[in-house]
Amino acid sequence: MAAGTLYTYPENWRAFKALIAAQYSGAQVHVLSAPPHFHFGQTNRIPEFLRKFPAGKFPAFEGDDGFCVFESNAIAYYVSNEELQGSTPEAAAQVVHWVSFADSDIVPPASTWVFPTLGIMHHNKQATENMKTFMAGKQVTLADITVVCILLWLYKQVLEPSFCQAFPNTNRLFLTCINQPQFRAVLGEVKLCEKMAQFDA
Amino acid sequence: MAAGTLYTYPENWRAFKALIAAQYSGAQVHVLSAPPHFHFGQTNRIPEFLRKFPAGKFPAFEGDDGFCVFESNAIAYYVSNEELQGSTPEAAAQVVHWVSFADSDIVPPASTWVFPTLGIMHHNKQATENMKTFMAGKQVTLADITVVCILLWLYKQVLEPSFCQAFPNTNRLFLTCINQPQFRAVLGEVKLCEKMAQFDA
């Protein structure tokens, strides 16, 4: 089973994927996300770090055996066990399917909707309307972990009960997962939004 | 080994990933991309099709055993063999790494650069400058197949020799791969651009 160090800034939903996967697989992942071991904007400029992680992106993983990888999906995959990766060719293909679909079809509209409410970008009404609902899986796999981590900000910032009652499958998936001990061990208590946050001018 | 039918419109770089992978793995993939079996814009609105592929996206794969999946990375994964998927945990993680990196860091700037030259998007100078170079792998894996299929339009439309000489690694990866029989069987002769196509007003 993999073991190593994860470099990330705090509260990074991309890092949560690997950390929750490790809760299920038992992989030993040591997180460095605060000084003196980690300074956002500085650590990823040190030649030593860039030699291992040329793109300077976070999260970045360094195995105890020296194996380095920085794409969050690859880190989550590497610290997973076969159950999480999908134990049959069909299950493995469906994990790839939902991870790709989540990154390509959830992240852009979800970020377009949430970021303005955090005051970190302008509001784009059209794109916000593009938000979609997603199927609930059966057994927790990387697909569920990935989708739940991507939906996290939405449920914390803008998906007020009156709005998200239209997506029962997604609610069931999200609420079921965040109450699993392995999710709670990483995310803690997720405070769901009561009132849709508005664009923070 | 997987066998089934791939629904796609012609010249779809997303479909090429699975078709090239099948050349290496020996999976039997039957392509439907023209009438009467396939009408882009109509086929994906038929209830029968949407029951199997709810997002109505292409390419879409239906196994001879009825297994259905529509994300292109998942289809390419499903028709691959272990060599292409990465035969060790590290190799498999690196395949996930490069497929994710290609989708998140190559597709956006590549589309920003190529689409205006096809006359289907306005020109965005800044974003176009963001184009990056990518490492050449050793043994062909899904990572190479994915990156080459994503770079295809760039090399056909805008990467004139004077410009891409700055990216020797990428050129080597791209030229090496497109001359492999398995790539050539799907892509045919790739006509490289001599003169950077300009924004087609």
Place this chain on the structure above:
Amino acid sequence: MATNFLVHEKIWFDKFKYDDAERRFYEQMNG
């Protein structure tokens, strides 16, 4: 606060525009 980091996230906000353009392009190509 985590939002200070989010602002550095690379998100393809215009993806839906490019998806629409790509779909129109191939629908045109396929008559």
